Amino acid sequence: MRWHCHPSVKTTESLLQRLHEIGVECKDDLTLIKIEDLEGILRPIQGRKLLQAFIAGPSAAVESPCRAGLCRSHEMETSGTCVGDEFQIPWHKMPPALIQALTDQKRPTPLLRKKMKTETASSIVKGDLPSTLCIVALGETVLTAGHFMVAVDQIIVNDHLHSPLTALSFFFATYYVLNIQYPHTATLALEFIQRCLVGINPERGSKKEQKRGKKSYNTHPRILRLLSDLRDFETPWKL
Template sequence: MQLVLLCREQDFRYFGQDLVLGTLVKDLKDLEVSGVELPNGEIRRASVCAIVGDNLGSHGIGGIMSATFGEEIQRTINKALPGLPQVKLEKLVERLVSWGVETINDLKYVEGAPGADLSDVLPPIQIRKLLDSFKTADEQVGIMVSKLLLAHFQEDQGGLLLCADRCATAADLEGTHNLPPSPRLIALGDGFTFDQWMISIEGEIVSEGTQPTFLAGLAALFATFFVFNLEYPEEATCTLEFIQRRFLGLNPERGTKAAKGKVTSKTTGRLVQKKQTAVNPHVSTLLCQIMDYQWNF
């Protein structure tokens, strides 16, 4: 038995299992795909067939290895291109791995990269269909996660996202919609997919997205809050703070962008100043629950 790696528990919690165990997983994939050359020139490859352990670390690496790139990419390709011959599927996976692609999200960087040529494996129309399916999936996941967070925190969708007709212009929105004073992401589409986004502040459109993706629009919305040093709207405070801390990695020890409003005291029934905390208690609870789930998986 050989020691693989050591990591302090506090570092594991801070950096996360993907970063800590990433190098090990990458080496295991390399051993499976490229193998080891013996002195006589023979190539020997090996795969992980089982992981046995009695601590949380073994659960962590088991969770990563259960969703290895080869399995994930094959499922996605089969869904996007049903009926693709097994020979082409295996060659496609081997080619992507050789380029250093390790997750589905990495595929978006393949298009246009130097030497990234799949023409001998797939015709151009199938390549385009495959890439479009990945982008569509990312869009739908991003929108649905945001809506799920709003529902979990029992907040109003309008505090984060306003939906409008895909043909609406900035002048149309300013003239026909009562745009709120705080920043909002306006999605032009049907609520699940959209062609364009805009950002509004003080009832006016200040940005029309050149990259028509939900994640680009969400990034622009957060940039607006930080560039202009604005508080989050009360209608979606928890959702925005959760996205900031969990997905953007912005975790200041002091200060918050939650509105400093007033609430009704449960003790006296009077209107009192809201207590300020570094992290919203509801957000902190969900973050802890997610961390516990990852450790107990």
């Protein structure tokens, strides 16, 4: 089972709030920002990169979040690249009211800012998805995230999920709707959900991946042992 968290969403939101607090009203004001104005939000190197982008031109900071130091550090450590290197904001998905507010150099309403944040984050995430079925959590952690998406084969199939339970339910149901086998690395977790939480207990067959040369079980012995332990826990009196 795959959960992908994108902490840059919260960081970007905090950065936008700070820019508003210090009095940034138009794109020309971005060149007047000092490193001290970004303390507590960005690390020193990230802040310097962002300021360099602002000095080079405000559009540079928008077109390349990686050069501005807003991409996830573990991406650069593991792959050497960032999804933001060639990222373009999906303006065609933004509400006309948002476009008009930006054109007039006015601060968009909270609802429009939320829409812009969600659409931008969704577009960033789509370029960094695994080929397997997964849940994408937009937030610092799965527990604190406020927006979720489910993807299959690097394609977002639902991007309007607002609770981890709803995301997990949609995620699990997708295995049956699209007839996908459980991946080997998540077989036990998914089979537990299937048999213990959802109540799907076929007498024959299994959705786990079958590997040649290995003994196949209708129900994995670890699941049976866990079910037995749960029954013992619910019934403490044993003879």
